[in-house]
Amino acid sequence: MEKRDIAVIGGGLAGTATAIAMARMGFDTVLVAPAARPDQRTTALIGSSMTFLDRIGIEGEVARKAEPLKVMRLIDDTGRLFRAPTVEFRASEIDLPAFGYNVLNKDLAEILDAATSREERLETRQMAATAFEADRDEAIVTLEDGTRIRAGLVIAADGRNSAMREAAGIKTRHWRYPQTALVLNIDHERAHDSVSTEFHTKTGPFTQVPMPGGSSAIVWVEEPDLAEIYVDVKPDRLERIIEEKMHSILGKVTLKTELQSFPLSGAAVDSLTGERIALVGEAAHVFPPIGAQGLNLGLRDCAVLCDCLEESRDDPGRRSTLLRFEAKRRGDVTSRTAGVDALNRSLLTGFLPVQIGRTAGLGIMAAASPLRRFAMREGVSPGAGLFGLPKSLQEWSRRQQALGDEV
Numbered sequence: 324m325e326k327r328d329i330a331v332i333g334g335g336l337a338g339t340a341t342a343i344a345m346a347r348m349g350f351d352t353v354l355v356a357p358a359a360r361p362d363q364r365t366t367a368l369i370g371s372s373m374t375f376l377d378r379i380g381i382e383g384e385v386a387r388k389a390e391p392l393k394v395m396r397l398i399d400d401t402g403r404l405f406r407a408p409t410v411e412f413r414a415s416e417i418d419l420p421a422f423g424y425n426v427l428n429k430d431l432a433e434i435l436d437a438a439t440s441r442e443e444r445l446e447t448r449q450m451a452a453t454a455f456e457a458d459r460d461e462a463i464v465t466l467e468d469g470t471r472i473r474a475g476l477v478i479a480a481d482g483r484n485s486a487m488r489e490a491a492g493i494k495t496r497h498w499r500y501p502q503t504a505l506v507l508n509i510d511h512e513r514a515h516d517s518v519s520t521e522f523h524t525k526t527g528p529f530t531q532v533p534m535p536g537g538s539s540a541i542v543w544v545e546e547p548d549l550a551e552i553y554v555d556v557k558p559d560r561l562e563r564i565i566e567e568k569m570h571s572i573l574g575k576v577t578l579k580t581e582l583q584s585f586p587l588s589g590a591a592v593d594s595l596t597g598e599r600i601a602l603v604g605e606a607a608h609v610f611p612p613i614g615a616q617g618l619n620l621g622l623r624d625c626a627v628l629c630d631c632l633e634e635s636r637d638d639p640g641r642r643s644t645l646l647r648f649e650a651k652r653r654g655d656v657t658s659r660t661a662g663v664d665a666l667n668r669s670l671l672t673g674f675l676p677v678q679i680g681r682t683a684g685l686g687i688m689a690a691a692s693p694l695r696r697f698a699m700r701e702g703v704s705p706g707a708g709l710f711g712l713p714k715s716l717q718e719w720s721r722r723q724q725a726l727g728d729e730v
Contacts (some may be wrong), residue, residue, distance in 0.1 A: 335602030338480030338620035344447035370703030389424035476640035503550035512574035
């Protein structure tokens with residue numbers, strides 16, 4: 324039977340990044356995952372995610388392949404009686420060059436795969452893990468070829484249908500939304516200027532995210548029946564539909580990739596840890612593609628787990644260490660899950676008080692720069708909004724006083 328300090332199960336973006344981090348910390352690590360399929364989607368890596376990628380030595384490579392996100396614009400396109408004003412979040416308002424970077428998942432995966440080969444303490448096994456068992460002293464993972472690996476800690480990063488999570492007996496609550504996400508990449512005749520625009524519609528967000536080379540990624544949330552129809556629409560007609568939904572802000576549209584569809588769902592776990600196991604990424608939480616939360620939350624899982632393991636290098640799976648990880652991550656995961664769910668459902672509901680509340684909230688944020696800066700700082704790095712709020716309020720008060728003196 325083989326022995327490792329840490330076994331990471333799952334070779335997605337979060338799992339591979341976690342395995343690299345563990346190896347760089349000096350743990351003898353094995354990454355177990357079947358070969359991944361090519362993914363033409365993109366991911367917006369916000370704030371602290373880039374900090375974590377710098378921690379594992381690939382931030383510069385990713386930034387060179389990515390497009391900076393300098394402005395994020397929200398437009399109410401619901402057509403309802405109470406419509407929110409357009410809100411623009413500018414990274415320069417909080418003294419940042421960009422909120423983050425949008426990168427093709429394929430490019431990020433290639434960078435991560437190359438980084439794994441540079442880590443002497445990291446071994447990869449391109450196969451599935453089929454069983455997990457653990458006691459107070461160690462965990463044992465069985466691979467599909469029959470190999471058994473003993474490890475001090477197993478990190479489950481094997482996705483929303485995690486076999487490791489199920490084997491560990493961690494209960495999960497799943498739910499579905501009456502929506503489907505349509506995803507593709509486009510070219511357009513006008514420059515995007517590193518601006519991402521999110522149109523809030525009655526069926527969910529329609530989001531354009533800038534990509535390198537003047538292209539953009541589209542994440543389009545639609546009713547399932549309509550989504551099925553759009554998947555079969557001829558390319559020239561689909562291009563016109565997308566341009567219309569974007570109100571021609573980027574001019575004529577040309578498809579770069581085929582339209583893909585994904586039913587929207589969510590999931591929350593009873594616990595982020597078990598005996599000798601920690602969950603990260605979609606094994607720990609599942610989000611609809613709204614607000615760029617998915618991978619960013621997963622990379623925050625990885626970063627916090629690294630911090631916790633710094634204090635227990637002699638036994639990475641110690642129960643006290645896993646409880647500390649659980650405590651540090653639970654608030655962020657719970658609040659983001661509730662926030663994304665509430666935003667999505669507020670678009671779907673026809674209940675007038677909810678519409679009024681959403682409109683008022685966005686209106687206040689558009690008008691009040693301290694609250695806008697709070698939201699931006701909190702989005703980039705959880706907890707930073709509270710620390711920056713007093714300064715924002717002081718600046719706002721000084722500007723208001725200056726305007727009064729001029730009058």
